[in-house]
Amino acid sequence: xxxxxxxxxxxxxxxxxxxxxxxxxxxxxxPLFNIAFGTSKGGGDGIAxxxxxxxxxxxxxxxxxxxxxxxxxxxxxxxxxxxxxIDTYPPAAAYITAFLTPSGARFLLxxxxxHLPSSTGSSGLGASSLLGSAGSTTRASSSSIAANxxxxxxxEAVRQFMNEVYENYVKxxxxxxxxxxxxxxxxxxxxxxxxxGKKWL
Amino acid sequence: xxxxxxxxxxxxxxxxxxxxxxxxLSNMGVFSLIIINKAGGLIYQRxxxxxxxxxSTNDYLVLAGTFHGVHAITRxxxxxxxxxxxxxxxxxxxxxxxxAASHSYPNPGVPxxxxxxxxxxxxxxxxxxxxxxxxxxxxxDPLTGNVDTIVQKIYELYADFVxxxxxxxxxxxxxxxxxxxxxxxxxxxxx
Amino acid sequence: MSSNKTSRIGEETRVDKVNAELVTxxxxxxxxxxxxxxxxxxxxxxxxxxxxxxxxxxxxxxDFLAKSGVGRCANFRDTADMIAKVGFKIFxxxxxxxxxxxxxxxxxxxxxxxxxxxxxxELPDDGRxxxxxxxxxxxxxxxxxxxxMVQMQIEAHFVSDVLRGDDTTEMRVSLVRYIExxxxxxxx
Numbered sequence: 001x002x003x004x005x006x007x008x009x010x011x012x013x014x015x016x017x018x019x020x021x022x023x024x025x026x027x028x029x030x031p032l033f034n035i036a037f038g039t040s041k042g043g044g045d046g047i048a049x050x051x052x053x054x055x056x057x058x059x060x061x062x063x064x065x066x067x068x069x070x071x072x073x074x075x076x077x078x079x080x081x082x083x084x085x086i087d088t089y090p091p092a093a094a095y096i097t098a099f100l101t102p103s104g105a106r107f108l109l110x111x112x113x114x115h116l117p118s119s120t121g122s123s124g125l126g127a128s129s130l131l132g133s134a135g136s137t138t139r140a141s142s143s144s145i146a147a148n149x150x151x152x153x154x155x156e157a158v159r160q161f162m163n164e165v166y167e168n169y170v171k172x173x174x175x176x177x178x179x180x181x182x183x184x185x186x187x188x189x190x191x192x193x194x195x196x197g198k199k200w201l
Numbered sequence: 202x203x204x205x206x207x208x209x210x211x212x213x214x215x216x217x218x219x220x221x222x223x224x225x226l227s228n229m230g231v232f233s234l235i236i237i238n239k240a241g242g243l244i245y246q247r248x249x250x251x252x253x254x255x256x257s258t259n260d261y262l263v264l265a266g267t268f269h270g271v272h273a274i275t276r277x278x279x280x281x282x283x284x285x286x287x288x289x290x291x292x293x294x295x296x297x298x299x300x301a302a303s304h305s306y307p308n309p310g311v312p313x314x315x316x317x318x319x320x321x322x323x324x325x326x327x328x329x330x331x332x333x334x335x336x337x338x339x340x341x342d343p344l345t346g347n348v349d350t351i352v353q354k355i356y357e358l359y360a361d362f363v364x365x366x367x368x369x370x371x372x373x374x375x376x377x378x379x380x381x382x383x384x385x386x387x388x389x390x391x392x
Numbered sequence: 393m394s395s396n397k398t399s400r401i402g403e404e405t406r407v408d409k410v411n412a413e414l415v416t417x418x419x420x421x422x423x424x425x426x427x428x429x430x431x432x433x434x435x436x437x438x439x440x441x442x443x444x445x446x447x448x449x450x451x452x453x454x455d456f457l458a459k460s461g462v463g464r465c466a467n468f469r470d471t472a473d474m475i476a477k478v479g480f481k482i483f484x485x486x487x488x489x490x491x492x493x494x495x496x497x498x499x500x501x502x503x504x505x506x507x508x509x510x511x512x513x514e515l516p517d518d519g520r521x522x523x524x525x526x527x528x529x530x531x532x533x534x535x536x537x538x539x540x541m542v543q544m545q546i547e548a549h550f551v552s553d554v555l556r557g558d559d560t561t562e563m564r565v566s567l568v569r570y571i572e573x574x575x576x577x578x579x580x
Binding site for chain 1: 417419424427512516517
């Protein structure tokens with residue numbers, strides 16, 4: 001898993017790179033698909049480096065699921081499929097962007113800005129930093145797409161990403177051997193989501 | 202057996218006479234339609250005019266079978282002329298060894314059809330055989346033109362509403378209400 | 393009949409249009425359902441698809457003949473051309489390439505550049521479907537049924553399919569024999 005690739009020198013070079021966790025949930029909140037990747041724009045290597053690699057898998061899912069209530073509120077106040085940034089989880093500096101298909105499948109993208117230079121020195125991250133307020137400092141760090149999850153550029157880039165994934169999701173759902181509500185195992189779909197991530201984020 | 206054949210033929214002629222009585226009454230042109238499957242069985246029979254003399258169901262079956270036989274005979278008696286070219290060595294088929302190979306039909310490119318139509322001064326019977334062996338027999342007024350077009354249209358309707366009806370069993374009698382309806386409507390529409 | 397003329401018939405023959413994706417989804421659902429019903433016994437699924445195609449072919453041939461108005465083919469090469477350029481063109485709007493003839497002109501291959509039946513399809517990843525299921529096997533049956541109605545007994549099977557990861561989708565068609573339409577047996 002790419003998550004384990006973590007060493008201080010790389011992190012330093014990739015300060016402005018974002019880590020992403022993308023997941024698709026069925027209308028009844030069953031996870032159908034998830035993938036972690038990092039920024040590819042501006043020379044990024046596309047590898048996710050979450051702050052807490054050991055627990056990122058579960059933390060990310062936890063954070064995403066905890067935003068579902070807000071999503072369900074937002075879907076009635078916003079007529080479009082793309083709901084933009086809907087939730088933030090400051091302790092992990094995680095930003096959630098959502099996209100709803102007309103059939104009720106939820107596409108959720110978690111962005112996590114990179115480590116701050118100050119924190120790279122201490123590679124041993126414990127539970128204490130989980131509760132730290134890294135989020136506020138990150139937001140101020142840069143206005144580039146990667147580093148600012150709420151900027152209009154980012155929202156536009158994510159919109160493009162979501163639309164491309166949606167198109168491929170429809171094709172996958174058209175596969176006669178795919179049963180609605182089942183986990184999406186198609187390697188083709190995974191490749192295409194990866195490609196979309198590379199293209200837009 | 203030959204006696205029976207003979208009887209069939211008589212009945213067939215009776216039927217044609219029955220039709221010819223009506224020739225003068227008609228202004229519509231198409232009297233009736235019979236469809237015969239490739240085994241010679243009657244699968245469809247319908248009149249398009251009131252007052253036609255009717256045959257019993259059994260007689261229609263016999264008529265269909267008789268026509269089928271006559272048609273096959275007319276095919277087989279199509280004259281062949283001695284072939285001009287020597288038998289081609291290129292064909293590897295074993296049929297080249299049969300005596301028939303030294304004779305060919307006058308126009309080898311055109312397949313032998315058998316009986317195409319039969320005409321009296323009161324009516325005309327047009328036989329259209331599809332490549333799959335089904336025969337459409339159309340009884341019309343001898344003055345009716347464009348019979349080929351009519352038959353072609355009937356064939357299309359047959360393809361649409363009989364063959365494409367999933368509950369129609371191939372080679373079995375046609376009982377397709379939609380076919381009846383469209384056929385009737387189309388024939389009415391063109392007069 | 394010249395090859396160009398054949399192509400023209402394929403272009404011009406009028407047919408009612410139907411949304412291609414509806415056809416694709418319908419066919420896909422049938423195959424998926426068969427796979428389920430036969431417990432993923434793909435040999436049986438192939439066989440069943442062929443049988444369904446056979447029944448379709450026997451009916452479709454009349455439609456083909458009635459609407460295209462073509463006459464009898466002079467030889468099997470003509471037949472192959474007719475299948476590819478008129479039949480497939482009318483019914484699936486594709487024109488497979490006819491190739492790989494044997495020297496005795498009784499076997500040829502149809503290479504499908506595109507296959508509308510298989511759009512969106514990814515075979516089940518159970519490790520066997522990739523080697524055993526011929527997803528579009530119904531087409532083999534259609535050809536067998538249609539040609540049988542015009543007095544040709546043939547055998548058709550797929551030899552490769554892009555769905556399985558092959559480079560091409562290829563169907564092999566072999567003429568077994570011409571069925572002589574004989575006179576009714578002489579009554580003695």
